[in-house]
Structures are given as structure tokens and as C-alpha cells.
Amino acid sequence: MRKLLFTLLGVVFLSAQLLAQTRTVSGKVTDANDQPVPNASVTAKGTRVGTTTKGDGTFSLDVPDGVKSLIFSAIGFAPQEAAIGEGNVINVSLKASDKSLDEVVIVAYGQQTQKAKTQSSSVIKADAFRNMPIVSPTQALQGQAAGVNMTNSSGLLGAAPNVQVRGSSSLLGGTQPLYVVDGVPLNDQVLSTAQGGGSGLNPLVDLNPNDIESMTILKDAAAVAIYGSRGTNGVILIKTKKGTNNQKTRVNLDYFTGFSKPTDLLDMMSADEFRTFVRDYRAARNLSAINFPTGEFDWQKAVVQNGKVSSYTLSAAGGNEKTKFYLGGTYFTESGFTIGNDIRRLSGRINLEHDVSRRVKFGTNFSISNTKSDRIGVENNTFAPLTSSSLQLPYVQPRDVNGNFVNTGFIQNVIAIEALNTNNFNSRRYTGNAFAEFKLIDNLKFRTDWGIDNVQTEERTRTVDLLSPGGAASRTVQQDQKWLSTNTLTYEKRLSDHFVGALAGQSIERSDFDAIQVAATGFASDRLPNVASGSTPTTTFASRSAWALESFFGRVNYRFRDKYLFEASLRRDGSSRFGSDKKYGTFWAVSGGWIISDEEFFKGVQFINNLKLTASYGTSGNDRIGGDFPSLGLYGGGVGSDYNGSAGLNPVQIPNPLLSWEETRQWDIGLSASFFKSRINLNVNLYNKRTTNNLIGVPLPFTTGYAAVNQNIGEIENKGVDLELNTVNIKGKNFEWTTSLNAGFLKNTVLSLPTNKDEAGRDFLLISTAQRAIVGHSRNSFYVIPYIGVNTTTGDAEWLDKTGKPTTSPLQADRRIVGSAIPDFTGGITNTVRFKEFDLTAFFNFSYGNKVLIDGLRFTENMGSAAFNKTKNILNYWKAAGDVAFAPRLASSTAPIFNQLSTLQLQDGSYMRLKVLSLGYRLPSRVIEKLKYITSARFYVLGQNLFIWQDKNFRGPDAEVSANGGGLVTGESFFALPQARTITFGVNIGL
Amino acid sequence: MKLYKLYAVMLLTISLFSCKKELEIEPEQSVSDNAVFTSKAGAQGALNGVYSTAQLINVFGSQPQIMGDFQADNVEFVGSFPTLQEIFQFTTISTNVTVAGWWQDHYRVILRANSIIDRVNSITETGFTDAQKKQMIAEAKFMRALTYFQLVNLFAQPVQINGGNNLGVPLVLKEFTGVVEFPGRATVNETHLQIKKDLEEAIPDLPVSYTAASDTRGRATKGSARALLSRLHLYRGEWTEAAAFADAVITATPTYVLASNYSFYDGNTAEDVFSIQMTTTDNSRTGAGGWASYHRPAANGGRGDCPFTTNLELAFQAEPGDKRFLASATGVAADGVSRRFTLKYPDAVNNTDNSPVIRVTEMYLNRAEALAEKDGINQTSIDLMNALRTRAGLATWTLATFATKQELVDAILNERRKELCFEGHRRMDLLRKGKALRSSGPTAAISKPGDPKVILPIPQREVDINPSLKSQQNPGY
Numbered sequence A: 001m002r003k004l005l006f007t008l009l010g011v012v013f014l015s016a017q018l019l020a021q022t023r024t025v026s027g028k029v030t031d032a033n034d035q036p037v038p039n040a041s042v043t044a045k046g047t048r049v050g051t052t053t054k055g056d057g058t059f060s061l062d063v064p065d066g067v068k069s070l071i072f073s074a075i076g077f078a079p080q081e082a083a084i085g086e087g088n089v090i091n092v093s094l095k096a097s098d099k100s101l102d103e104v105v106i107v108a109y110g111q112q113t114q115k116a117k118t119q120s121s122s123v124i125k126a127d128a129f130r131n132m133p134i135v136s137p138t139q140a141l142q143g144q145a146a147g148v149n150m151t152n153s154s155g156l157l158g159a160a161p162n163v164q165v166r167g168s169s170s171l172l173g174g175t176q177p178l179y180v181v182d183g184v185p186l187n188d189q190v191l192s193t194a195q196g197g198g199s200g201l202n203p204l205v206d207l208n209p210n211d212i213e214s215m216t217i218l219k220d221a222a223a224v225a226i227y228g229s230r231g232t233n234g235v236i237l238i239k240t241k242k243g244t245n246n247q248k249t250r251v252n253l254d255y256f257t258g259f260s261k262p263t264d265l266l267d268m269m270s271a272d273e274f275r276t277f278v279r280d281y282r283a284a285r286n287l288s289a290i291n292f293p294t295g296e297f298d299w300q301k302a303v304v305q306n307g308k309v310s311s312y313t314l315s316a317a318g319g320n321e322k323t324k325f326y327l328g329g330t331y332f333t334e335s336g337f338t339i340g341n342d343i344r345r346l347s348g349r350i351n352l353e354h355d356v357s358r359r360v361k362f363g364t365n366f367s368i369s370n371t372k373s374d375r376i377g378v379e380n381n382t383f384a385p386l387t388s389s390s391l392q393l394p395y396v397q398p399r400d401v402n403g404n405f406v407n408t409g410f411i412q413n414v415i416a417i418e419a420l421n422t423n424n425f426n427s428r429r430y431t432g433n434a435f436a437e438f439k440l441i442d443n444l445k446f447r448t449d450w451g452i453d454n455v456q457t458e459e460r461t462r463t464v465d466l467l468s469p470g471g472a473a474s475r476t477v478q479q480d481q482k483w484l485s486t487n488t489l490t491y492e493k494r495l496s497d498h499f500v501g502a503l504a505g506q507s508i509e510r511s512d513f514d515a516i517q518v519a520a521t522g523f524a525s526d527r528l529p530n531v532a533s534g535s536t537p538t539t540t541f542a543s544r545s546a547w548a549l550e551s552f553f554g555r556v557n558y559r560f561r562d563k564y565l566f567e568a569s570l571r572r573d574g575s576s577r578f579g580s581d582k583k584y585g586t587f588w589a590v591s592g593g594w595i596i597s598d599e600e601f602f603k604g605v606q607f608i609n610n611l612k613l614t615a616s617y618g619t620s621g622n623d624r625i626g627g628d629f630p631s632l633g634l635y636g637g638g639v640g641s642d643y644n645g646s647a648g649l650n651p652v653q654i655p656n657p658l659l660s661w662e663e664t665r666q667w668d669i670g671l672s673a674s675f676f677k678s679r680i681n682l683n684v685n686l687y688n689k690r691t692t693n694n695l696i697g698v699p700l701p702f703t704t705g706y707a708a709v710n711q712n713i714g715e716i717e718n719k720g721v722d723l724e725l726n727t728v729n730i731k732g733k734n735f736e737w738t739t740s741l742n743a744g745f746l747k748n749t750v751l752s753l754p755t756n757k758d759e760a761g762r763d764f765l766l767i768s769t770a771q772r773a774i775v776g777h778s779r780n781s782f783y784v785i786p787y788i789g790v791n792t793t794t795g796d797a798e799w800l801d802k803t804g805k806p807t808t809s810p811l812q813a814d815r816r817i818v819g820s821a822i823p824d825f826t827g828g829i830t831n832t833v834r835f836k837e838f839d840l841t842a843f844f845n846f847s848y849g850n851k852v853l854i855d856g857l858r859f860t861e862n863m864g865s866a867a868f869n870k871t872k873n874i875l876n877y878w879k880a881a882g883d884v885a886f887a888p889r890l891a892s893s894t895a896p897i898f899n900q901l902s903t904l905q906l907q908d909g910s911y912m913r914l915k916v917l918s919l920g921y922r923l924p925s926r927v928i929e930k931l932k933y934i935t936s937a938r939f940y941v942l943g944q945n946l947f948i949w950q951d952k953n954f955r956g957p958d959a960e961v962s963a964n965g966g967g968l969v970t971g972e973s974f975f976a977l978p979q980a981r982t983i984t985f986g987v988n989i990g991l
Numbered sequence B: 001m002k003l004y005k006l007y008a009v010m011l012l013t014i015s016l017f018s019c020k021k022e023l024e025i026e027p028e029q030s031v032s033d034n035a036v037f038t039s040k041a042g043a044q045g046a047l048n049g050v051y052s053t054a055q056l057i058n059v060f061g062s063q064p065q066i067m068g069d070f071q072a073d074n075v076e077f078v079g080s081f082p083t084l085q086e087i088f089q090f091t092t093i094s095t096n097v098t099v100a101g102w103w104q105d106h107y108r109v110i111l112r113a114n115s116i117i118d119r120v121n122s123i124t125e126t127g128f129t130d131a132q133k134k135q136m137i138a139e140a141k142f143m144r145a146l147t148y149f150q151l152v153n154l155f156a157q158p159v160q161i162n163g164g165n166n167l168g169v170p171l172v173l174k175e176f177t178g179v180v181e182f183p184g185r186a187t188v189n190e191t192h193l194q195i196k197k198d199l200e201e202a203i204p205d206l207p208v209s210y211t212a213a214s215d216t217r218g219r220a221t222k223g224s225a226r227a228l229l230s231r232l233h234l235y236r237g238e239w240t241e242a243a244a245f246a247d248a249v250i251t252a253t254p255t256y257v258l259a260s261n262y263s264f265y266d267g268n269t270a271e272d273v274f275s276i277q278m279t280t281t282d283n284s285r286t287g288a289g290g291w292a293s294y295h296r297p298a299a300n301g302g303r304g305d306c307p308f309t310t311n312l313e314l315a316f317q318a319e320p321g322d323k324r325f326l327a328s329a330t331g332v333a334a335d336g337v338s339r340r341f342t343l344k345y346p347d348a349v350n351n352t353d354n355s356p357v358i359r360v361t362e363m364y365l366n367r368a369e370a371l372a373e374k375d376g377i378n379q380t381s382i383d384l385m386n387a388l389r390t391r392a393g394l395a396t397w398t399l400a401t402f403a404t405k406q407e408l409v410d411a412i413l414n415e416r417r418k419e420l421c422f423e424g425h426r427r428m429d430l431l432r433k434g435k436a437l438r439s440s441g442p443t444a445a446i447s448k449p450g451d452p453k454v455i456l457p458i459p460q461r462e463v464d465i466n467p468s469l470k471s472q473q474n475p476g477y
Helices: A002-017 A137-141 A221-230 A271-284 A299-303 A385-391 A414-420 B002-016 B040-054 B063-070 B082-088 B097-122 B130-155 B188-205 B213-218 B222-236 B239-250 B291-295 B310-317 B360-375 B379-392 B405-420 B426-432 B460-465
Strands: A023-030 A041-044 A050-052 A058-063 A069-073 A080-083 A104-107 A110-113 A121-125 A148-152 A161-165 A178-181 A212-218 A235-240 A247-262 A307-319 A323-335 A342-355 A360-374 A422-441 A444-463 A472-495 A498-521 A536-560 A564-575 A584-595 A608-622 A634-636 A650-653 A662-675 A680-692 A695-699 A708-712 A715-731 A735-752 A764-766 A771-774 A781-784 A787-790 A797-800 A816-820 A825-835 A838-848 A851-854 A906-908 A911-922 A936-950 A980-990 B030-032 B272-276 B328-332 B338-342 B355-359
Touching: A041 A058, A050 A058, A104 A121, A104 A212, A104 A235, A137 A148, A137 A161, A137 A212, A148 A735, A178 A221, A212 A221, A221 A235, A221 A536, A221 A564, A221 A584, A221 A608, A221 A662, A247 A936, A299 A385, A299 A414, A307 A980, A385 A414, A564 A608, A634 B040, A650 B040, A650 B097, A695 A764, A781 A851, A816 A851, B040 B097, B040 B130, B063 B082, B063 B097, B063 B130, B063 B291, B063 B426, B082 B097, B097 B130, B097 B460, B130 B188, B130 B222, B188 B222, B213 B272, B222 B239, B222 B272, B222 B355, B222 B360, B222 B426, B239 B360, B272 B360, B310 B405, B355 B360, B360 B379, B360 B405, B379 B405, B405 B426
Parallel strands: A178 A235
Antiparallel strands: A023 A058, A041 A050, A041 A069, A069 A080, A104 A110, A121 A212, A148 A161, A212 A235, A247 A307, A247 A980, A307 A323, A323 A342, A342 A360, A360 A422, A422 A444, A444 A472, A472 A498, A498 A536, A536 A564, A564 A584, A584 A608, A608 A662, A634 A650, A634 B030, A662 A680, A680 A715, A695 A708, A715 A735, A735 A825, A764 A771, A771 A781, A781 A816, A787 A797, A825 A838, A838 A911, A851 A906, A911 A936, A936 A980, B272 B355, B328 B338
């Protein structure tokens, strides 16, 4: 790769010497409104001589003898030719071209026009999520782009999301995409502890959605190969807001406030219902009666509150001839609908670009943010307000007769916990880059870009004496500090019918992780919050690790007559994470496109104004293969190995020097068509992603002393169709109606696994207790015993045995594939209607064909235990022949096992949700004109998660769940918080 | 000219980082596997690792032990864990993740012990003496034997069923070198034979005691190996050997002395023969519970999962004034009901209570029972038992107290129950004596020795991936 760079440099020197000077032509390029057009390309026809216009639209070009005319072109405008007359001044007014086609799209390390693009990517613009009361921009990915399946893991504030681009192509490694903000790939290691859910908080919770101009999701090999060993899971390029040259500074004030409630909750028994049920149950089964206390308390009601959300954003953007800027800050605060869950974020951003000279440009993008979360336990955690309030025995009181909090025992007094304990998580992040761009000669640019992404998190917990005798405290500080340097050369040249673009680059990236945790017990007083006041240190932990990635990459574009498009890209990655025998990987892609509508033979087809066929094939990798040292054989020290004060060593990992990236080969065929002057735009892509060398913990019998050894083995396929349809249904002066629909159809199939046969002779891999990856089936196949129902004659619960007959004593051997957690399709549909000054937007997202396992039902539908509360539906138990009951007869032998894992807890996860409904009113211009300081104003009301359509018997509370956020186990929930139903009121004011 | 400067800057920038060293990053919390069995310190670290693994909640850190009480008639399990409830209710299924965890961690101890046994002799460090190596191997063999014994008790029917020819557990006696093997189950007798062999081989090389009291109680000794042999023979009904090994421990004064009162728990006194050591920073489930979390109510920092059964309370109340019963208190249990809890494990905050794996009292009980079984009513058994009864504040026995041998054996068993309750012995003491785990209630009929659910299923995962186990699942699972 370095040789290539030198060769390129040689070419540059030669061409620089060929420049000859004869005559200087200058002028100005403007648009139809007489506004200057910066960065327009000006070429002397028939030569390679050219320049670009400055910020004020002016240019100056030394034109060789014999040149008769100049060609002007700019993104968003139709190319134009102007003859050189006697004078040396040429002013040109460019006409806007078809917007949707000349729209610029972000690609890796650059940009391209929609029309010339041969890559498959989707763009989500700020408009799609502007004003949405979301904590993190990852939530804005839901239902907005075909092939991108974003599932909220719960309704917790800052919950870890599960984002999958074109399916999940890893079995054990990471499945989440790479996020790149203005060229800086973000650290996304979860630095918050899991407090009952499978994962901590969303690691990107520090990102401010209001800073974002667009998110581009790179999907096919042509788009991601240049991200090499990190491309397989898709890449999300986030572009933050920028200023514009020569524009009066625009100041925007955005504010909203509102409230939230849970969309649904489990219907738990009252104290009387509970006492009666348990008494009847125990009597029916000859069990000794339990003498329950009297009284009642509605725990669920006590932990659910009206959530509140507010957001204040002030921003300014503008620029003069040489400098453009964006400055913005947001204060966001939200209290969740359960007690004790708050989040506050203050963030600021400065983006600046300055032209030092015609050839040299400097710039920076920089953001800082500080997020404070008051956390709550979730899911499988007795500190979790919603979990414990569901399970808490309904006669247990939170306070004694004097009004003092009491310790309620194993199922914790979550009201006291939230009132007395501390459980805070603070995250501080600064992300930014500084770059310098040098135009070496007119067609060749060198850019050196230096980036930083530093995250520091701090967790503090303090439990009072009442809830842990003597009190307990902990403090955890973790940091992930990344720096990177990216150096690129870009070359662009148009020679009559030929266009050539080339990119060559090199980057180095290193990230250092550091964690320190201390914990102590034994406090003299609850009023001593600091961990150091504890008398007995119980944890003193420190950990460090690091990874580095060294890369060379390049891309070549060639277009003939702007109709036949060709692109090739290449990347070579060396990663510290890969095994010593397989440290470097090379990834590549080729793609091509044919703009059929520009062919002569197509000119007659009037109703299609654009038709393009693209195809791509290439490779990418996944370097998320388990920590920073996945290939080494390791013995670890620390408390896991020490004994009685003496240092110990225990084996933690089996060596595998061959362990390396997972590799994906993907083809993609795309068709994009625009009809009726781009009133209808359609994009359809077919793809097939085949991942080999899958990281798999090949399960070992425990009799080896190990659970698994990680190997690159196994194969998985994701194939599907991405469909995007945007239509302008009605376009009038006062009335406009647009619709955009996207849907991603996906079929996930495991092709091969290490030998590990099930009863049917298929190889499988355990994903969770209920899920398996099975060859020939999906990687998230639910594998449980089928439940039939309660026999109306006998009152026994019945399951299906292996032979297909009903049984009352099911065995594990009766388990079978009963569905998949992966939806057949997901997507969204947005309708926007504008009538005069009013606008109405309705955004629905949907998921179809997936199953979800609501694992908490094993607890709430447990008939036998008197240790926790139950849902009301088991009051509907069988009493007499003919009863169509939910639960079996109390004395039935099946009653104690009724709740065991089966399809009883597995339900249809298909749903369509009215995610956003908003109604806005814009002050008419005649009113604005009278206002001195305001240039625009819009008022709106917005509702989130207002309705859901799903299986009417769904026992939930919410079908939108994903146990771990991380994507390995999907479609499972254990008392996950449901999504919030939020209503907000807001204004957008331009000053 | 200006351009050349730019090129220079550019080349410099690019060449600055084209350096392979950047990719060579070493872990800081771990060492590579070949840096372990190359020195005495490394081997000693790995041996400490064996004890540390045995300390886990899944091995000797309380869970299999509370099960030994709650699957029998000592403890009413009122906690909310479905996997433990299943075992309590005799409805265990083979995918029970708690059971899988026990199996897994037992084999971790065994395999880590195997590494010591296989590799210590090959270390050629000057000053690492043969005697030191022998002791390390002997300690590892003790830990392997102890762990296999608990494992076979959990997963196989007692030797009294089918003469010990039922399936025991897979015997893995070599370290894992990367070649995966799929061992089937040895019989109960074969498993017991290996345990016996390990212990007998270990005894000559084990020390009588260590410098620190916590090591004498917390590491393998001649005494702990003999005590375990006594238990093994007792469980097998080999009365002569059981009595002899017990006597070898009882008479090993002053290393082992019957405590004069009940303040010895967690004390590392001469009462303890072998106790897994717990500290504030290093215990069975550091930061997340252990013995006391089950045995103390929430008000004291526990979960209140394991209160007395009514049956056990009645057993104590049959002879009022028992000091062992006084070491208990009531509190609000996990089900919100006031219930009685033991005070043997008080520290639910830091979980520093040692695991009382073997104590000298058990040797008194073993010897008394073995002699009674062998010789009928005899003075030695009576004397041994009177030492315990006097300590408990109860009236002494005489030869005349008992009319038949069976009465004496049953009385010893009842004393054993009251002495060792909440230490995990009850389930095996009932099963080996042919008695049902529950004397009343709906599960009484399915809790006899030989009934499927009195033992645990081989974890489904193991059956699924080890072809040798495919046809070796325990009946009823």
C-alpha cells in the first residue's frame, strides 16, 4: 500500500509540471436566486485544467490557448457550458438539477451523488427524528431504513438498543454496527454495569440527537468493505450539522416538554385474590395452610408515576467567505415512568471550517457531553422497581405503623430503595477531530485527520443500613480512550466522457481501557455517602486493556459518460485482537451501475425519469470476537483465583493463535427508479450475506474443565430484500401529502456449525436456555416444549410430546423448534400532510413473524409458590368439566409445572405501532413579518407509542423487547420495562 | 517550493505510524498459560486456584450444601429461584441451569487439580524440592477426591441401591490438553474406589498441620484426608474402616479437639478438620452472597430462603433445652412469613463465614454409628455420643437407654441431624440409611432412595454434546 502512495505521488509531480499559463479567466457562479454557488467545478473544455469556486462563488482560472469554452458543474445543479468570448470575465447562473438524484450522500471517507452511487446505503435525515423525545440517536434508527432492525431492549431510560443491519451475522461475536461520527469511529464498549438486564446502558447515550444532520447506514459490501474488519455488521456514518459559507447566521431555539406513562403493565392479583388463591391451592393439594398477614398494598401503582421530559436546544450556524461554523448545545432531562429513573444530559458542539488559502483548509468537529443517570435495577434484579412491584407479595407494606420504611425481605422494598439509596451513573464524553486539507494540485487533495473519542464513566452506589445492615457502597470508574489518525489522498478528474476518482489512505487507531472499582461495607452512619467511610473493603479491583488497528485502504471510481459506473475498494487491517498467526486481513469489493434511463433507447419512456441498476460483491470482517485478547491462552489472578490471602492462578481461556475475524461475502443487486418527475422513488435491493469463519464457542463437555473454546468455524447466511418507496401523493400550493415506506425482508439461516447433533441429527449451538442456532434454521430458533392448553375434561395442563401426542408430564426430549426470534420483515411507514401552515406526521413501525419469550411469566404464572405475587389470569383455573380455563385444576399433577418453560410463555411478537404522531402549526409569513426578531416559528404536539396493534391475547406487557441489547439473544424479556407512551408539546423558533 | 513542504509533511505523517509494534499488546490481568507450570510460584498459584474454585458457591460455597438440607427434611426452601424450587419440589428438569453450574464447577476443580497432579513433577526450578512437589500433588488429590465425592452424591443413587453398580460420574483423571474426550459415567463403586485411592495416596505426603491456623483448617492435611475416608466408608456401610479412620482423627490431639461449646463456627479452631476459608474480599460469590444470604432473613442482609422446617423444629423440641436449637432466631423469610433461621452463618453482609466441610464432631458421629452398626449397643458409641450430648446440654445416655441396636442407630442419626443441620449432610444421611427424604407431605412418596428425583439430572447440555452420556441420563429425566 505504501508503494501505491508513492506511485500516486509521482503522478502528481509529473502533472504539476505540465501546467502552462496563458490567459486568466475569472467570474462568479450563482444559482437561480443569485446566491453564490461555492465548490462548483470549472473546467477548460478538452483539457485537464480546472478549478473550483470559492465560498463567494468566484473563481479564477488560467486557461491554455485554444480553449473555446468552460464547463461548469456543481452538486445539485445541471452542468452548463459557457463559451469564452473576448472578455476575461464569465458569470454563470446554474440551474438546479433534479434534486433527489443529485443529492449528495455520505460514503466512507467522502461523498457522492445519489445518481452516481453504486453502493447500497440508506440515509436518515434529521427531519425524520427532529423533535422526537428520544434519549439517544440509535433510537431514531427504528423503522426508518430498510434492512435496519432496531429494537428497544426495554423502556428504561438509556436502555441498550439492539441494532442489526441486514440481519445478525455473528453467533458469539458482536452484532452491532460501527458508528462513525464525522470520521471518528466511536468506542461502544458498555461501561455501565448490568443491573439485572443482560446489558448495561446504551454506550452511545452521550450522543445528542440534535447535533445530527444525517445518519447514513452503509449496507452492502461496496459500502462497507473499506471499513474492513469492522464492516460486516454495517456502518452508520453520522454527519453532524455544519454551517454554510456566506450565510447570515441562523439561530434556532428548540424546546419541548411533556409527560410519559407505560404503554401497558401486567395485571397482578390483589392481596385478597392472592390469599384466597394460595389458600385454595394448598387446600386442594393437602399442603399445610400458610397464615398470611392481613392488609393490602398496591406496589405497582406505587412505583409507576407520570414521567416528565424536557429538552432545550440553542444553536447557531452560518459563515462568511472563508469560515463556516455550527455551534449548538442541548440540555435534555427526563424522568421515567417508574420511580427512581432519571437522566440528564448537557452537551455542546462546535464545528468549524476555515479556508486558509485557496489550497489549504483547516477544520474541527468537537463535542462534549455530560450525562447523569439515576439508575434503577431492571429485569432480573430484586432492586428493580417494576420487577419487584410485580412480584412483591400484595399484603407486604413498605412502611411500618409509624411511617418508617421497612425491609421487606428478598423481594426488596423498592420504594425505600429509590427513596434512600444512591444508584448513579455519570458519563462524560468528548469526541472530536481536527483536520487539515491541502489541495496539492487542482485535482489532488491530501487530508490529515486526527480524532479522539474519550469516554469516562463513573458509577456510585450506596445502600442504607435498613436495606443492607451496616450499609454498603461502591464506586466504579471506567474509561475508554481512543485516538486515531487518518491520512488520505483523493484524486478526481474528468476527461470528456471519462471520470476517474481515487482515494488512498492510511489510518491507525488505538484505544485504551481502564477500570477501577472499590466497594465497602460497615458504615457508622447512612449520612456518610463515600465508599471510603466503610470499615470493611470488600472489593478492590482494577483492570486495563487496549487494542490497536492499523489500516491501509483505497477506492477507485470510474464513470463512462456518467452512465456506466464502476467502483472498487480495498482495505488491509492489522489488529492486535487477532491471533498471532492471522494478524492481517484484506477486504475488498467491486461494484457497478448502469443508468438505463440515460440511454438513447430510453428517452421515449416519459414516466420514468431515472432508472438505475447496480450490483456489488465483496468482503468485510467482524473484529468483535470477544474482548481484546481472544486468541491467547490465559491464566488469571485476582479474587477468582486467590485463596485464603494467597495469590492464585486459574485458567480462563484456551489458546487459539489462529483466532481471527469473521468474514462476510455479500452480493447485492439494486434497482432504483424514479417515476413522474421523481414524484415516486423506489429502491429495491436484493442481497445475500454469507458469513464464514464465524466465531463460535465450540461447546466442550464440562468434563474438560472448560465450557467452550472459541474458534473460527461455522457459517451463517442472511438474505433478503430491502425496499424503500417514497411518494409525493399530492403536491399543491396549500396542500402536500408525502409517504415514505421502508421494509426489510430477512431470512436468516445457519449453514454450518461444529459437530453437535440434536435428536433430529442437526448441529446446533445453545444461544440461551430457550434459543438455539440450528443448522438449516435461524440463529435464534426457539427450542422449547409445545404447550397445548388445559384439557377441558380433565383440567390438566397438556403439552405435546415428541410423538405429537398430548402429555401431562413433558420431558426435555419433547422440545422442538417452535419459531424464531428474528422477524420476517420489519420497517416503517411515514405519512406527512401539510395544509397551509399545518403539518401532520404519522410514523408507524412494524415487525412481523417473530416470536418473543416473556420469561417473567414463569414467575407470575407460577401456581405453586407463595413467595411472590401472580397475575390475575391464573385465577381462571379449571373448576369443572367443560371449563375453558387458562390454568389447570388446582389439584392437578400439572399445576406445579404449569409455568415451566414452554410455548406458554412464547408469543407472537408481530406488531405495528403508531410510533410518532405529530401535529404542527407554523406561524404564517404575514405574522412573522411583523415580528421583529423571529424569522420562523412552529408549535407542535407530538405523541409517541400511542397505539399498538398486536395479538389480542398477548401477555406482556410489551412485544418490543430484546433481552440483552447486544443482539446475541433476541426476543426475550424478563420483566423488561414496556415502552413509554409520551406526549410532548414543543416549539421550533428561528431567530 | 511550498508543495514540496507539504509532501514532506505528508510523508512524515504516514511513516510515523507504519509500525507493527502498535499491534503487539499484552494483557495485564492475565499471564499466558505456559508461564504457570514453569516455577514453584506458578504451581503454587495454580494450586491456590484449585482451592479458590472449590470455594465457589456452586461447589463448597453453600449451594450444594443448602440443597443437602432443603431436599431433605431440615429446610423449607421459600426462596424465589425456580431452579432451586424445582429441586425442593422434586420437579427438577435436566435443563436446570443451577444443576449445570454445579456440575461444571465441580469438574473445574477436578481438572485444575489434574493439572497440578500431571505437571508439577516436570518443573525443574532450583530449590523446588521433591517434598514440596509431593505435597502439592497430595493436596490436589485431596481436593479431587473431596469434589468427586460430593459430585457422586449429587448425581448418583447411593451405594445401597443396586450394590453401587449404578452409574456414578465420569472419571476424568488427566488434565485437558486440547484433545476433547467424551467420557461416560463410571459406576458408583468405581467412583468411590478412585476417591479412596486418591486419599490413600495423599495421606503420606500431606502435612499434619501448617504454620497458620487458617491453613491447617483450610488446606488439605493428613487429618482431613482420613476424615474424608471415614465418611466415604460410612456412606458405603464399611463400618470397620469408617470407625478406624474416624478414630485416627479423634485421637490426633491437639490438632483436633471436640469444642466445648458452639462458638467454634468460622473460628478455625481444633473443632475444624477442613473448612473452606472465606474473607471479606474473597468468598464464595464475592460481593454476591453465600451461606448467610440463604440462612439470614432480609433484615440481617440475607434473602431468608432457608428457614427450619416444622419437622426439624419438632426434632429439637422433643428434648427441650438443646443449646444447638438456641443458636437460632426467627425473622421474616423470603415469603414474607415469620420463620426460624439458624445462626451458624451470621455474616450476610460480607459473606465471610467459612464453609464447615468436615469437623471433628462428625468423626464422633461416624465412629459411634459405625460401631453401633458393627457391634450393636456398645459403650464406645454411648461415650462418643455423650460427649456431644453433654455439650448440647442434654441428658447422657447409658447402655440401658436402648433396647435394640436399631434404636441406638436411629438415636445416633437423630443426634447427627441436630448436630450437622444446615451443613449439608442430611440428604445423604437419609438416603444411605434407606430412608425417604420427606416423612410427610405430597413428596414423601417420591423421596425414597432409588426414586428418580432424589438425585440430580446429568445436565442436558452434557448429554447433548457428549455421545457417551446420551444413554446414561438418570432415569426420570
